[in-house]
Amino acid sequence: MGAKLLGGCEIYKPCRTDFRRLERRAGFSFGTGLSTTYLATQNLGVRFSTDYDVAPPVVRSSRERLHKLTFGMEVCAVF
Numbered sequence: 001m002g003a004k005l006l007g008g009c010e011i012y013k014p015c016r017t018d019f020r021r022l023e024r025r026a027g028f029s030f031g032t033g034l035s036t037t038y039l040a041t042q043n044l045g046v047r048f049s050t051d052y053d054v055a056p057p058v059v060r061s062s063r064e065r066l067h068k069l070t071f072g073m074e075v076c077a078v079f
Helices: none
Strands: 002-012 025-039 044-055 066-077
Antiparallel strands (some): 002 025, 025 044, 044 066
């Protein structure tokens, strides 16, 4: 089992869309995650993970933060 807690600064570059131009934005972001590894053999494991991240709003006038939930699976060598 494993866990993590992350914090940092997220920066969005300016870009133009079909609807509007998005200005450069930056702000504080944070995230957390859990993972567990199942040993298939003595040196080969399968890891399952989930991460939840909260980032600053993409549009300056918005007060809604960007929420991201990610699920993952990976094969890993265990030493």
